Amino acid sequence: MASKFKGYMGTICDINLSTGTVSEYPLSDEDREKYLGGRFIATKILWDELSPGVDALSPENILIVMTSPLTGTGAPSSSRYDISAKSPLTGLIGHSNSGGNFGMHLKRAGFDGVVVRGKAPKPVYIEFDNGSVHIRDAGNIWGMNTQDAQKAMGQGGTMAIGPAGENQVLFASVVSQERSHGRCGMGAVMGSKNLKGMIARGSEKIPLHNSEEFKKHVKQWITMLQKHPATGEFAPRYGTAGFLTALSMNNALPTKNFSQGRFDRAWNIGGEWLAEEFLVKNSGCVSCPIRCGRVVEIDGKEVKGPEYEILSLLGSNMLIDDLDAIIKWNYQLDLLGLDAITTGTLMGFAAELNDRGVWKCGIEFGKKDNISQIIEDIAYKRGIGQELSKGVRYLAKKFNAEDYAPHVKGLELAAYEPRASVGHGLGYATASRGACHLDGGYMIYFEVTGPVTLNPHHYRSKPSWTILDQNLLAAVSAGGNCLFTSWTFVPNIAYKVPGRKWLFSLLQFILTHTWMLIDFTVTMPKWLMRFHVPLLPHTKAIELATGMKMDFGKYYLVGERGYTLERMFNIREGLTAKDDSLPARFTKEPLKFGKKGHVVPLGRMLKKYYTLRGWDDEGKPTAKLLKKLQIV
Numbered sequence: 001m002a003s004k005f006k007g008y009m010g011t012i013c014d015i016n017l018s019t020g021t022v023s024e025y026p027l028s029d030e031d032r033e034k035y036l037g038g039r040f041i042a043t044k045i046l047w048d049e050l051s052p053g054v055d056a057l058s059p060e061n062i063l064i065v066m067t068s069p070l071t072g073t074g075a076p077s078s079s080r081y082d083i084s085a086k087s088p089l090t091g092l093i094g095h096s097n098s099g100g101n102f103g104m105h106l107k108r109a110g111f112d113g114v115v116v117r118g119k120a121p122k123p124v125y126i127e128f129d130n131g132s133v134h135i136r137d138a139g140n141i142w143g144m145n146t147q148d149a150q151k152a153m154g155q156g157g158t159m160a161i162g163p164a165g166e167n168q169v170l171f172a173s174v175v176s177q178e179r180s181h182g183r184c185g186m187g188a189v190m191g192s193k194n195l196k197g198m199i200a201r202g203s204e205k206i207p208l209h210n211s212e213e214f215k216k217h218v219k220q221w222i223t224m225l226q227k228h229p230a231t232g233e234f235a236p237r238y239g240t241a242g243f244l245t246a247l248s249m250n251n252a253l254p255t256k257n258f259s260q261g262r263f264d265r266a267w268n269i270g271g272e273w274l275a276e277e278f279l280v281k282n283s284g285c286v287s288c289p290i291r292c293g294r295v296v297e298i299d300g301k302e303v304k305g306p307e308y309e310i311l312s313l314l315g316s317n318m319l320i321d322d323l324d325a326i327i328k329w330n331y332q333l334d335l336l337g338l339d340a341i342t343t344g345t346l347m348g349f350a351a352e353l354n355d356r357g358v359w360k361c362g363i364e365f366g367k368k369d370n371i372s373q374i375i376e377d378i379a380y381k382r383g384i385g386q387e388l389s390k391g392v393r394y395l396a397k398k399f400n401a402e403d404y405a406p407h408v409k410g411l412e413l414a415a416y417e418p419r420a421s422v423g424h425g426l427g428y429a430t431a432s433r434g435a436c437h438l439d440g441g442y443m444i445y446f447e448v449t450g451p452v453t454l455n456p457h458h459y460r461s462k463p464s465w466t467i468l469d470q471n472l473l474a475a476v477s478a479g480g481n482c483l484f485t486s487w488t489f490v491p492n493i494a495y496k497v498p499g500r501k502w503l504f505s506l507l508q509f510i511l512t513h514t515w516m517l518i519d520f521t522v523t524m525p526k527w528l529m530r531f532h533v534p535l536l537p538h539t540k541a542i543e544l545a546t547g548m549k550m551d552f553g554k555y556y557l558v559g560e561r562g563y564t565l566e567r568m569f570n571i572r573e574g575l576t577a578k579d580d581s582l583p584a585r586f587t588k589e590p591l592k593f594g595k596k597g598h599v600v601p602l603g604r605m606l607k608k609y610y611t612l613r614g615w616d617d618e619g620k621p622t623a624k625l626l627k628k629l630q631i632v
Contacts, residue, residue: 003029006209007069007545008037009112013133015126017193018059018118022133025115033548034630036478037068037112039095040562042084045115046093047565052572056088056185057168057192059119065106065198066113068480069546070538072104072206072287073214076221077482079104079286087184088192089170089342089391090410090434092570094184097477098159099285100176102200105157109202120194125153125160128200138196142166145335146175153199160197161187162337164379168192169389171342171412172379175334178304179285182339184411184433209547217544221537222289229451229495230487235292236282240308241271243449247312250448250456251593252420254317254413256365257348258406258585260592261417263316269323270311278305278323290484296327306330312415313344318351319365329371336379342391343375345412349392349405358399361387403584408435409575418582418600419591421447423454423462425600427470429580430609432566438483441469445487451495452504454512459601461515463609467522471559472536478558479542489535522612529553561629564613564621568631577619580606 002010014025027041035041042064054060063085070078081103087094106114109128116126120135123142127134141152141160149160158176165172165187172187173180181187190196208214225231234242247253248266255263267273274294280302283293294305310330315321333340353359361384362370377385387395392412396405406413411434418425424447427440437444443466447456454461476486497504529552532540536552543550567575582602591598610617614625621631 003032005029005032005069005546005548006207007073007542008032009107009110009204009206011111012113012115013111013128014115014117015133015135016117017120017124017135017195020135025113034558035562036475036542036558037071037480038066038080038082038478039084039097040474040478040558040565041113042066042082042095043093043562043565043569046084046086047569049115050086054086056086056091056094057188059117059193061086061189061192063116063186063189063193063195064113065102065116067103067107068478069542070480072107073208073545074287075218075481075541075545076225077285077288077290077485078480079288080477080480080482081106082477083174083181083186085186085189086573087410087433088168088188089185092409092434092573092575093432093566094186094189095433096174096181096183096186098174098176098179098181099288099482100157100159100179101286102157102159102176102198104286105200105202107206108204109200110204111200114198116193116195119192123194123196125195125197125199127153128198128202130202130204141196146337147335149197150175150177153197156199156201158197158199161190161195162335162379164188164337165191166196167379167381167389169338169378169381170391171339173337173339175337178334180334180340182341183436185339187337208545210544214541214544217537217540221541224488224537225289225485228488228492230490231290231484235290235484238271238275239292239294239305241274241294241306241311243271243308244311245270245272246449247416248316250420251591252417252444252448254312254348254415254417256319257317257352257404258413258417259352259404261420262593263319265321266316268321269315269326271308274305274311274323278327285482288482290482292484298328298331303331304334309415310340310344313341314347314371317344317348317415318368320368322368325368325371329375332372332375336375338375338379341414342412343378344415345406346388346392347371347374349395350388352404353395353399353401358401359395405583406435406585408582409433409579411435416444417591418586419598421456422459422600422605423447423456423466425582425586425602426462426466426605426609429582429602429606430466431470432563432570438473439470441466442473442483443469450490452490452497452507452511455508457598458512459604461512461518463605463612464515464518464522467609467612468518471522471556471563473559474563475555475559476538478562479538479555481538485538486536488537491535519612526553526557529556557629561631564625564629565631567615567621571620577617580619
């Protein structure tokens with residue numbers, strides 16, 4: 001359906017693999033304006049089209065690939081696109097974002113997104129070529145790893161699953177170039193549909209509302225990112241791996257299945273050592289000036305290097321400090337198409353089960369000689385890999401080990417210790433797709449790793465800060481940008497404060513104890529925010545690209561509306577307030593090495609969180625909120 005807004009191609013392809021039919025999915029401009037793109041447009045389609053209770057690995061599930069208005073426009077870090085479906089791992093909303101090249105090529109082929117239904121009778125891949133759509137035989141590439149499969153499909157924007165997706169491992173990923181859609185098992189959904197991958201190529205130009213002003217704005221934005229200490233210095237120099245040693249020093253690094261927050265050999269797997277001894281060069285997603293990607297060498301071949309999550313989860317969390325081994329496991333996981341976060345957290349949990357004598361699986365803390373084989377066994381569901389392929393929640397129930405099982409709603413914890421960052425813990429508990437650091441609001445940045453931080457254990461301040469972060473980061477994602485572009489929201493001058501301890505302490509006190517202002521910010525009428533914030537250039541870029549009337553208040557509402565609709569989807573699938581929880585390890589066991597009493601006081605934060613969000617005591621959005629957000 002053609003759109004009056006620019007930035008969109010105006011067409012969403014609707015494919016039924018069971019029948020081989022191709023049509024167009026009708027999307028209104030009202031929905032484009034309310035949800036922007038990416039995961040939220042996908043959630044709206046799933047809400048409208050998917051029947052409650054559908055088996056996530058059945059033909060009835062719907063897989064959606066969706067771009068955003070800024071995707072492919074040349075805006076900083078805007079090659080992002082989203083894959084969504086009901087998650088086979090959690091049974092709730094599933095979505096995964098990546099900076100691979102498929103999304104921008106899909107738009108150049110004339111499509112904003114793809115809705116995939118049914119199941120092909122035999123393995124296929126989908127080809128988009130300048131407005132045409134073809135379902136191709138994938139018999140010759142079924143069984144290939146993610147890189148070989150992408151090469152076999154030809155030149156263009158590509159994405160593919162590996163053996164893990166074909167075997168429907170519940171946390172199988174989808175890979176575009178070397179960028180991974182890791183979370184929620186989108187690779188398994190593709191495998192269940194006999195869909196090996198997609199390729200897109202085209203020459204259509206993405207229309208812009210005011211191209212000259214947009215180009216000027218983008219140029220200024222890029223300069224801003226390059227001059228900012230976080231995006232212009234830290235991220236290019238160390239990548240996400242640069243967080244590791246700082247997190248260990250602040251007792252926030254997952255160690256020994258999240259039983260402690262400090263690893264005495266953290267330096268050996270940290271970003272500084274990676275940059276000094278292993279880094280060949282930087283890389284980055286298309287149109288990204290930050291260049292946080294690492295390129296390393298394996299057997300004479302240059303490949304994508306490890307990011308923070310796998311360095312910690314298969315490093316400190318397993319009591320392993322062999323960076324060379326982790327680099328090889330990282331590459332193996334991408335080739336097989338497995339989520340590195342879930343795999344690492346799962347291995348740590350299995351090691352503790354083994355350590356306690358609950359499940360003698362051969363996975364041990366500090367033992368690395370069998371990890372590569374176990375990773376392969378998971379992808380092919382062989383031996384203990386059959387059990388591991390079902391994730392932490394399954395093993396926790398089977399072995400009555402819920403108290404120390406690191407998952408929320410069935411999604412394994414990302415690599416941050418919540419007892420050292422209680423707002424981050426609240427984010428884990430309330431995030432739409434489970435224990436996600438990004439959907440959760442990435443509060444670790446404002447509590448531990450940022451230049452100026454809140455008191456990480458002050459619980460009264462965290463509900464509103466968490467909501468603010470969750471909604472804004474969700475809007476950034478829906479618009480089509482990498483979340484790292486939001487780091488400029490913290491002004492440059494803040495990076496000069498940590499060296500002045502008295503000033504740092506003063507600012508921390510002020511930021512922490514002015515939480516009532518943040519309470520007011522998240523509840524105030526958003527028409528009072530009809531302005532652009534210079535430190536958040538995203539709103540102006542969307543306005544110039546699309547012609548929408550966009551400002552900070554409307555942008556915030558996009559995040560709040562989409563987040564609320566995800567909540568409604570989850571409730572329809574059976575979620576209750578009891579699911580907004582954390583394992584007892586984080587709420588009852590004080591963090592080792594931390595001060596006495598350092599647990600996540602989740603109960604003290606949840607009630608206020610619900611109230612500020614406009615949810616009732618059962619965690620359900622109220623009718624008043626749904627009307628305000630124009631959801632019903």
